[in-house]
Amino acid sequence: MKTIAVLGAGYAGLRTVKRLAHSNVNTRIVLVNKNPYHYESTQLHQVAAGTKEPADVSFDIKKSLPAGVEFILDEVVSIDEAKRVVTFKKHESLVYDYLVNALGFESETFGIKGAEENGWPLIDIDTALAAREHLEHTLASYRHSHDENDLHIAVCGAGFTSIEYLGELVYRMPELVKRYGLPADKIKIYCIEAAPKVLPMFDDKMVAWAVDYLKKRGVEFHTSTPITEVKAGSVVSNGLEFKANTIIWTTGVRGSHVIADSGYDQKRNRVVVKDDLSVEGHPEEFLIGDVSAVPDPSTGRFYPTTAQISIAQADTAAANLAALLEGRKTSKFDFKSVGTVCSLGPQAGIADIHMMGHWKLKGAIVGVVKKIVNDRSVLELAKVSNMLESN
CATH class of the missing domain: 3.50.50.100 (FAD/NAD(P)-binding domain)
Known part of the structure; x- marks a missing residue:
């Protein structure tokens, strides 16, 4: 055989x-x-931001396999x-x-000095959890350190994972501010990107809507800003330095x-x-x-x-x-392609859909579309029980 x-x-x-x-x-x-589990890599940003738990985005591989398929862990x-x-x-x-x-x-660090040592990547469940634990620990530390850099978060890159992470982060930030008694006006969130545009797969109007949505919630965008070094506590772009004690590495x-x-x-x-x-x-x-x-x-x-x-x-x-x-x-x-969906937290996003016509969506409806996409993925890869357990 x-x-x-x-x-x-x-x-x-x-x-x-x-x-x-x-x-x-x-x-x-x-x-x-x-690993003994499959994880939905398109939802790792939610685990990293703390809006979902690992169990919400993963399921046991053995339980989902058809009869007769062997599994080597x-x-x-x-x-x-x-x-x-x-x-x-x-x-x-x-x-x-x-x-x-x-x-x-x-x-991918692209050989940038200090990126591997000082940036927190989001590539699997373990790294997403590590990034979340670091974020929460650093924010909580401010009450004793009084170091304003503990309140600064630098997100490196402005692709899908970066933007979706930012969406989840700004959605959860009011809860974190309340939990740790933080001064909301001192929170700084940077998005640093070498290219002149974020989310290049979307048209300019949709990107502008997404950027404006995140800006209104405290995100500072720095495009055409190539990262040249990542230090412990700062991201450097030639002559610029963005000080932050949480550095999320999502450049590619x-x-x-x-x-x-x-x-x-x-x-x-x-x-x-x-x-x-x-x-x-x-x-x-x-x-x-x-x-x-x-x-x-x-x-x-x-x-x-x-x-x-x-x-x-x-x-x-x-x-x-x-x-x-x-x-x-x-x-x-x-x-x-049937289209592209980019969430900005659980209640907003942008989408370019090619099904039964061509639909360009933005706002709360995209949160519903994203959930349908995620549930369909789990349904096709696992079993209905896994999909229900992830909700």
């Missing part, structure tokens, strides 16, 4: 396993993940493409016939380090794949999610790595594996 190894139980990996199991392929399916060390072997930290190596690599992402992500460690031809731990998502020279191997770089045939640029694209890639990879097993040709990856 052939063995299909699926590495990573994020959106892409878990979806692939579900599709393979339902396609009735006569194979051994092995899912590998370093371990961390991948390396992949030998030539020998078709995956090496782990604890378990014996796994020999595979087919591989789906969906190992996910890591924080790269693929898993396992990609470079295994000798793939990569950039930022992402591998350019063929149009059927397989690796050049290895038709038995598919790379999807954050470790893949997929060219958009209409523009020539790479698709952004989003949960929506990862799920679509998983469907294609599973279908192509079934085709290979049955001796059929594989199909090209064809992606049609």
